[in-house]
Amino acid sequence: MYRFxxxxxxxxxxxxxxxxxDVNHIKNVLRMKPGEMILVSNGEDREYVCSVSELKPxxxxxxxxxxxxxxxxxxxxxxxxxxxxxxxxxxxxxxKNVELGIKEIVPVATKRCVVKLDEKKAExxxxxWNLIAESAAKQSKRGMIPQIHTPVDYETALHMAEAMDIILxxxxxxxxxxxxxxIVSGIRPQMRVGIFIGPEGxxxxxxxxxxxxxxxxxxxxxxxxxxxxxAGMSLMSVLMYLTEE
Numbered sequence: 337m338y339r340f341x342x343x344x345x346x347x348x349x350x351x352x353x354x355x356x357x358d359v360n361h362i363k364n365v366l367r368m369k370p371g372e373m374i375l376v377s378n379g380e381d382r383e384y385v386c387s388v389s390e391l392k393p394x395x396x397x398x399x400x401x402x403x404x405x406x407x408x409x410x411x412x413x414x415x416x417x418x419x420x421x422x423x424x425x426x427x428x429x430x431x432k433n434v435e436l437g438i439k440e441i442v443p444v445a446t447k448r449c450v451v452k453l454d455e456k457k458a459e460x461x462x463x464x465w466n467l468i469a470e471s472a473a474k475q476s477k478r479g480m481i482p483q484i485h486t487p488v489d490y491e492t493a494l495h496m497a498e499a500m501d502i503i504l505x506x507x508x509x510x511x512x513x514x515x516x517x518x519i520v521s522g523i524r525p526q527m528r529v530g531i532f533i534g535p536e537g538x539x540x541x542x543x544x545x546x547x548x549x550x551x552x553x554x555x556x557x558x559x560x561x562x563x564x565x566x567a568g569m570s571l572m573s574v575l576m577y578l579t580e581e
Contacts, residue, residue, distance in 0.1 A: 338503055339374070350397055352376050355395045412529050415441070416440070444490055444532075447490070491571075501529065512556065535564055
């Protein structure tokens with residue numbers, strides 16, 4: 337079944353009113369008819385099984401048939417602090433990490449980032465990135481749409497991460513896999529986890545040092561050097577495996 341997201345004020349006792357771009361998608365792209373079933377989420381991990389009842393010019397009205405409270409979200413809240421990569425790599429990073437259960441992504445301008453975004457470009461990119469996150473959330477049947485923040489500088493990212501219960505920074509100079517296993521295995525449900533991933537050229541020693549000064553753990557992801565678009569997904573897969581019931 338297709339999935340759509342709505343705001344809480346669109347949900348009534350036995351009906352949900354879908355508005356905006358999804359109206360055109362339901363009517364003209366999917367060509368749905370009354371009686372067909374869809375899934376609707378309130379973005380807060382509540383899922384409604386609905387049947388299409390009315391196709392109006394400005395809204396689609398669906399009738400609630402069942403409510404599924406089962407969570408599809410990870411028991412941990414993971415924030416990815418992703419250094420800005422070259423080209424369209426960020427789009428792939430967002431899509432795949434949303435599928436894996438990320439809660440939010442903060443694009444970060446680090447010292448070795450090649451990409452430089454002015455305010456206007458950053459706003460345009462952020463709008464597109466959030467559309468990609470929404471699409472990936474629908475495809476993977478997430479209960480929420482992860483937020484993609486406007487790019488920030490490294491100092492701001494560190495300040496944001498200070499509120500996390502644990503901060504991980506994969507670093508190519510880190511060697512002890514046994515210690516990495518110990519650190520990652522200590523992550524428990526309800527924890528807020530921050531992951532810092534560097535750009536194509538990696539983090540500088542100074543950046544890693546600043547992260548460790550706020551309590552970040554420098555960890556290894558193995559003997560091979562991973563691309564920036566691979567590293568975050570690799571660690572997210574491990575966290576999903578370890579924490580999901």
